[in-house]
Amino acid sequence: MKRLSLSGRLRWMIIAVLIAVLLPIGLYSYNRTLKETRELLDGRLAQSARTLDVLVQHAGLDALRMPEQGLLVVPILGREAEEQLMHTRTYETEVGYQVFDMHNRMRLTTTNLAKLPLQPAPVSGFENHFFEGYGWRIFTLVDDVNNVVIRVGERDDSRRDITHALWLDLGLPQLVGLPLLAVLVGWAVKRGLRPLERLRQALASRAPGSRQPIQLDRSPQELQPVVDALNTQLERLEDALERERRFSADVAHELRTPLASTMIHLDGAMAAPLPADAQTALTSAQSGLARLARRIEQLLALARLEAGAAVGQRSEVDLIVVAMNVIDELAPLLGESGVEFAFAEHDDSLVIYGYEAAMAALLRNLIENAMHHVPLGGQVQLSMRRSQGATVIEVIDNGPGIPLERRASVFARFHRESSGGDGYGLGLSIVQRAAQLHNATIELLDAPSGRGLRVRVAIPGASFP
Template structure:
């Protein structure tokens, strides 16, 4: 079952709210009006009785009876010009003396049975299935009792008219209100339509946030959260793209080494050469497996899966990286020197990320030195910082181009091999993870490049350094 649309829900909620409010108010108003009409009708009864009593006092009951006999005391008929028809007065009366004899009565009371007169004041009479509202006035001075009455069916006519007056506008107005509410809801939700249109026209991969200036304040928290979610999504997609490129970059060397060794083993007729090639293949595949594990660790790090940094000795990582790159170093005929401090150089970080940083720094230097060239990997402690330096005697990089080398897929001309220009991008990202700073300088001899990475030491290692100083 599909969920109801927001417009439908808002429209019916508004209509239901109006009905919940207006219907009780209409009922309360109707009841108050009926009470008011009954009070007015009762007042008319009492006023009619007092008017008859006043006439009897002024003219005398005999004179009134004589006039009534001549006119058959028919109730007067009134003409309402606006309505265009005649209506009959509905209040009748009867005058009795002390013995109960009827001395005077109106024509519309002639058929009413003569029963015991109700007590003085307002009362009720049910005569021949007719329900009467009465008012009794006694005049001790004249010795008469005046009974004024009105049938309830006339009051019921007024009640029905009141029902129509109250219910008909509501019944006729609710459809109109529903139409106006629907129009108002559609107009009120127009910002959502504009937002949906903006999101539909949004280019894939766009990092431009949705503009909040033209949106109602109620939507701005939602759009701010949406912008944040879109930014996170784009970051996640960018990490996926970077990871795919990093995989191709990181796995290329061990796969190529393995293929070369396999081809050597296949083409060799010497058992010793074949065994050597297979042994090197096994080493390359072992290196490949370790590299895959490191890449997966990097992916988890970037995705925030790692719980906390671990204490890592940069000396051990440097030795592992040199062992891993022994074959390319030998193939490229490059002299590699390693300078390590005598004490552990411990930082807080991710071993897989730092290994990728060192490996890519060294590989980048190896690619840009000529055959027979030299590369130096130097680790040292300076105050509370671990410093990694990779120095080569290659062509170097002009100062104005040094910021460009960290761009993804950027390759300096003259490099050896078929790299993809991702190595220094990986270095920069790992450095950002470890709050490290990267510096590019000329090599000390004036030719080549010195790439320097400064990483804060772990707290305990830093304290030990300060105490020894």
């Protein structure tokens, strides 16, 4: 079954509502008007009878009967003669009257009621009669003071003509107006939904990868929140796609060289004529695989941080607990490297609202970066504290440091400050991204001793619980 479009649903719902409202109103109006018309017609009969009674009182019954005639008969023109004479229909043939004396003798009548007999004991009021093929509505007025009975009648078909006219007057506009109204409603709904069509066209014509927000000129107020939400979702989608593309590029860029180097070492080990040469090549291959594993971990950490920015929810994070877990994780590497590490200054508890995985990645990479750039027997120090309304994290080493003019570029991906060592240019990029998730600032400063580097991360007070 084909589903109706939004415009079709609106059109049929509006038409159904109009029918549900107008039809009962029309029926009520018709019944009310018909009742009022009948009462008006009955009132006209009664008023005509009373008027005739007054005239009879002034003229006297004897004046109504001439000696040579036992009965006065008022002639009534036929319909054709009536229309020729009056040039219109006057309904003269459908109305008539009778006058009776105290002995129930007819003294005055119209032609069309001349043969309608009077009841033996007439009573004032309305009654219905079927006479000479027609139904009649009769009003009888019994005047006991003047000893006269007056009857005024009107044919039912005359009243039916009025009823039919009412049907046409009340029903025809609805019968003709509803289809016309349906067409106009369809046009109005289509015109009213034109902003949705413009939105569809804007989405269909949008270039892949475009970050240009959708803008609709003169869009309705109700549609603007939808457009804003769409722009937000499209921006998030482009961010996600950009993360995917960037991660793919990172993987392709960073894994190509260590894989090639490892393959060369393995090929050398297989082709080496002496066991010692083969062992040396295998050791180099193993070292290359270890570096490759660490590089993959850093790439995955970057991907997790990017994803956390999109879907992660902030929660309470105790930085002291996170730092202790990171130190435990890095303890074997710190022991093998011969670096002297100290968690020198910290509060008992430093709780912020943030992303635990991001803060763990920030601390891990700061410590690893410092550890890889200090000489054998060097020193790395971590401190965490509240200071001037912010949470301050500092990692200080006594390595060669970074010249002032090159400090701005070290946060770029895959930037290596030197060709030596096993750094991959991702550590500080991860630190920067984790800091951005917490609206934190990063400063690269000289170590207090004058030699080495001090990395200072300040998380603003807005992140405090």
